Amino acid sequence: xxxxxxxxxxxxxxxxxxxLRVKSTAGDVRQLMASSEGYDVAVWRQLxxxxxxxxxxxxxxxxxxxxxxxxxxxxxxxxxxxxxxxPFFASSVMAGYALLNGATESYKSAILPDIASxxxxxxxxxxxxxxxxxxxxxxxxxxxxxxxxIASIVVDAHIADLxxxxxxxxxxLGLYLVNAGSEGLSITPQEALDPTRKLSRxxxxxxxxxxxxxxxxxxxxxxxxQICSVLxxxxxxxxxxxxxxxxxxxxxxxxxxxxxxxxxxxxxxxADLLMxxxxxxxxxxxxxxxxxxxxxxxxxxxxxxxxASDTYMEAARAGVQLRGGxxxxxxxxxxxxxxxxxxxxxxxxxxxxxRERMMTxxxxxxxxxxxxQP
Amino acid sequence: xxxxxxxxxxxxxxxxxxxxEGVKGPGVVHSGSTKVTFEKDIxxxxxxxxxxxxxxxxxxxxxxxxxxxxxxxxxxxxxMNEIGARPPLINMGTRMFGPTLLEFGTEEQKQxxxxxxxxxxxxxxxxxxxxxxxxxxxxxRCRAEDKGDYFLINGQKIWTSGAxxxxxxxxxxxxxxxxxxHSGISFVLVPMDQEGVTVKPISLISGxxxxxxxxxxxxIAEKRDLVGTMNEGWTIGKRLLQHERSGQGGxxxxxxxxxxxxxxxxxxxDDVLKDYVNDSTISPALRDEVIDWKMRSAAFRLTQxxxxxxxxxxxxxxxxxxxxxxxxxxxxxxxxxIVVRLMGTQGLGWEGDTxxxxxxGAARSWLSSKAVTIYGGTNEVQANIIAKRVxxxxx
Numbered sequence: 113x114x115x116x117x118x119x120x121x122x123x124x125x126x127x128x129x130x131x132l133r134v135k136s137t138a139g140d141v142r143q144l145m146a147s148s149e150g151y152d153v154a155v156w157r158q159l160x161x162x163x164x165x166x167x168x169x170x171x172x173x174x175x176x177x178x179x180x181x182x183x184x185x186x187x188x189x190x191x192x193x194x195x196x197x198x199p200f201f202a203s204s205v206m207a208g209y210a211l212l213n214g215a216t217e218s219y220k221s222a223i224l225p226d227i228a229s230x231x232x233x234x235x236x237x238x239x240x241x242x243x244x245x246x247x248x249x250x251x252x253x254x255x256x257x258x259x260x261x262i263a264s265i266v267v268d269a270h271i272a273d274l275x276x277x278x279x280x281x282x283x284x285l286g287l288y289l290v291n292a293g294s295e296g297l298s299i300t301p302q303e304a305l306d307p308t309r310k311l312s313r314x315x316x317x318x319x320x321x322x323x324x325x326x327x328x329x330x331x332x333x334x335x336x337x338q339i340c341s342v343l344x345x346x347x348x349x350x351x352x353x354x355x356x357x358x359x360x361x362x363x364x365x366x367x368x369x370x371x372x373x374x375x376x377x378x379x380x381x382x383a384d385l386l387m388x389x390x391x392x393x394x395x396x397x398x399x400x401x402x403x404x405x406x407x408x409x410x411x412x413x414x415x416x417x418x419x420a421s422d423t424y425m426e427a428a429r430a431g432v433q434l435r436g437g438x439x440x441x442x443x444x445x446x447x448x449x450x451x452x453x454x455x456x457x458x459x460x461x462x463x464x465x466x467r468e469r470m471m472t473x474x475x476x477x478x479x480x481x482x483x484x485q486p
Numbered sequence: 487x488x489x490x491x492x493x494x495x496x497x498x499x500x501x502x503x504x505x506x507e508g509v510k511g512p513g514v515v516h517s518g519s520t521k522v523t524f525e526k527d528i529x530x531x532x533x534x535x536x537x538x539x540x541x542x543x544x545x546x547x548x549x550x551x552x553x554x555x556x557x558x559x560x561x562x563x564x565x566m567n568e569i570g571a572r573p574p575l576i577n578m579g580t581r582m583f584g585p586t587l588l589e590f591g592t593e594e595q596k597q598x599x600x601x602x603x604x605x606x607x608x609x610x611x612x613x614x615x616x617x618x619x620x621x622x623x624x625x626x627r628c629r630a631e632d633k634g635d636y637f638l639i640n641g642q643k644i645w646t647s648g649a650x651x652x653x654x655x656x657x658x659x660x661x662x663x664x665x666x667x668h669s670g671i672s673f674v675l676v677p678m679d680q681e682g683v684t685v686k687p688i689s690l691i692s693g694x695x696x697x698x699x700x701x702x703x704x705x706i707a708e709k710r711d712l713v714g715t716m717n718e719g720w721t722i723g724k725r726l727l728q729h730e731r732s733g734q735g736g737x738x739x740x741x742x743x744x745x746x747x748x749x750x751x752x753x754x755x756d757d758v759l760k761d762y763v764n765d766s767t768i769s770p771a772l773r774d775e776v777i778d779w780k781m782r783s784a785a786f787r788l789t790q791x792x793x794x795x796x797x798x799x800x801x802x803x804x805x806x807x808x809x810x811x812x813x814x815x816x817x818x819x820x821x822x823x824i825v826v827r828l829m830g831t832q833g834l835g836w837e838g839d840t841x842x843x844x845x846x847g848a849a850r851s852w853l854s855s856k857a858v859t860i861y862g863g864t865n866e867v868q869a870n871i872i873a874k875r876v877x878x879x880x881x
Contacts, residue, residue, distance in 0.1 A: 115791065115792065115795060116792065116795060359877060359879075362879065363878075363879065363880065370880070371879075371880050373873075373879040373880055374879065374880045374881055376870070378879075379869065379870060379873035379874075379877075379879050380866070380869040380870075380873070382873060382877055382879065383812070383868075383869040383870075383872040383873050383876075383877065384869070386809070386872060386876065386877060387809055387812065387813050387872075390789055390809065391782065391785040391786060391788075391789050391813065392785065394785050394788035394789040394792055395781070395784065395785040395788060398788050415781050415784065415785075418781060419781060419785060464774060467774055467777040467778055467781065468770075468773075468774070468777070470777055470780075470781065471773060471776070471777040471780075474777075474780075
């Protein structure tokens with residue numbers, strides 16, 4: 113199992129960063145967050161085509177690049193840093209992983225190449241994004257190929273061609289394919305606190321759906337883990353950006369005749385933040401290394417997500433506080449990351465949920481089964 | 487087979503053959519002090535390892551070390567861990583003073599002191615803090631007068647850990663009272679067994695006395711035991727602090743330390759916490775504290791590991807040691823808080839048969855853990871160092 117990035121991986125990061133630095137400036141983010149689509153089609157096509165990122169973790173046999181969680185983490189970290197607005201997370205990561213884990217071979221071959229090439233945008237429809245243990249209560253397959261119910265929050269459903277829906281059946285959680293525009297399907301975009309990640313309410317009323325596979329409890333948890341690992345990378349990239357920009361600000365902002373970064377109260381807050389960041393980063397990269405090697409502790413993804421949640425929020429709070437008044441104005445860019453930090457903090461489970469999930473896994477591993485689901 | 491695998495095989499065989507039973511598992515480690523008699527196995531183990539230079543495996547052979555590479559040193563520790571062997575020798579000479587002297591000492595000084603340290607023939611203590619110079623160490627006033635071929639030293643040192651058992655003290659003294667405070671300091675070596683040196687242990691809130699006051703009244707240090715240049719001892723003193731903090735932060739790649747556990751659920755502390763955590767009456771809030779601690783602890787170890795790998799490229803401890811000192815000491819202290827909290831009223835023991843040994847130990851450790859965020863530079867001073875040296879924030 114690798115414990116540090118290879119030289120190739122560092123070069124890959126530079127390629128991704130170079131692209132996003134130009135294509136996802138704060139100005140671009142502001143423009144896209146105000147639009148209803150929320151992404152730039154030309155940039156997305158470039159990202160899928162020239163740079164080839166949409167299929168980063170999808171095996172070559174399904175048209176992807178054949179990399180794993182480590183490279184995917186690198187892409188996400190840079191996307192988080194530059195606050196990339198686009199369907200990468202919903203389509204490649206969420207739907208991609210659900211399909212890779214749960215779909216039958218023939219559906220994988222049929223759907224994944226379009227996701228890897230960006231020809232189609234998919235999203236994963238889960239009726240609960242707080243806790244894997246609560247998925248399946250609101251979306252149900254009422255008959256063999258008919259799904260009904262409501263998912264109150266779905267990422268990028270408004271631009272999705274394909275909806276990968278997890279719905280409960282008497283035989284467990286089924287994975288269904290619903291095409292955009294299907295009869296009985298209604299997608300209502302919602303104004304969200306974080307306008308850089310577009311959310312919709314998806315309601316299905318007797319919608320015809322093909323069952324393409326199953327998400328057993330363990331596959332659902334595996335999917336959840338993989339998504340959380342990616343999300344945690346995205347978050348630490350954003351936290352790193354906030355940290356660097358805030359540090360820079362304290363060096364140039366002068367009050368009382370000296371840079372505010374010379375005051376001990378601010379110095380200590382910055383030093384604390386550096387430590388939180390460094391230690392969270394170690395945990396987050398470790399999660400990707402473990403998932404890539406199918407080794408390590410069962411709770412690495414929960415640990416990564418919990419630490420990312422706490423760290424990103426702390427970086428965001430410091431980012432606003434240390435800037436003083438300017439930090440909570442619309443004109444200054446900090447709030448873009450501040451809001452993304454909040455939406456990411458709770459998305460796919462809060463730090464508390466993940467700590468509890470980790471504890472339960474530890475107890476199970478050491479033979480103290482509490483009988484609770486993680 | 488690679489050279490390193492051959493080395494591992496040979497090391498394993500030798501350790502199995504030579505490691506006495508009495509030094510396996512937790513217990514006393516030889517300190518090199520000539521004032522303490524160690525159990526037979528502990529003494530034997532130290533001597534056998536010293537013969538191979540493995541008390542200080544990474545030091546050069548000419549000074550009593552093993553001359554091992556960083557990789558070989560790591561292999562040696564891994565193999566020692568494998569059989570549960572304790573380090574053969576730990577003191578301030580092996581961990582702090584030795585590495586500093588290797589860097590700054592003259593050939594004669596290295597021969598004179600390092601070879602003795604390597605053989606376990608002397609314990610060292612640290613004459614740094616004074617009653618009026620704690621966090622602001624450079625304001626120290628202990629005076630050393632140049633008397634031709636020796637220094638005459640007068641003043642008081644405090645928090646000198648292990649001074650009552652030490653044979654030598656490395657000491658920061660003021661040799662120029664007119665210079666700016668960082669400029670008039672020298673680094674000298676003082677023998678403890680002389681009339682001018684008096685040691686008084688300090689009783690702590692935990693009931694132990696690991697620290698002392700050391701009074702220097704016309705104490706003598708030989709001129710040849712001045713390390714580095716006169717009045718330029720501050721640089722050397724600071725460098726030694728980095729070695730000290732990297733030890734406290736568990737960072738030093740060549741310092742023997744308990745089995746590196748990586749991220750694992752078998753953290754040794756789990757055994758202590760387990761029974762309480764599995765008690766169904768524990769509140770979810772406290773449970774969350776426990777898991778949060780475990781998580782931070784795992785992340786700390788992962789970061790240590792990463793830093794260790796980077797250190798393998800030959801990088802020695804630098805300013806980032808403050809990051810580990812600060813985070814590590816907080817983590818250690820938090821743990822004691824949680825343990826005692828988990829025990830409820832059972833965590834209130836000092837002595838007496840209503841409390842188990844673990845419970846009394848936990849209460850005492852809770853008290854003694856108050857020292858870890860102070861010694862080696864307080865957390866607040868570490869944060870200042872990080873802000874200045876790592877983050878580049880202005881003064």
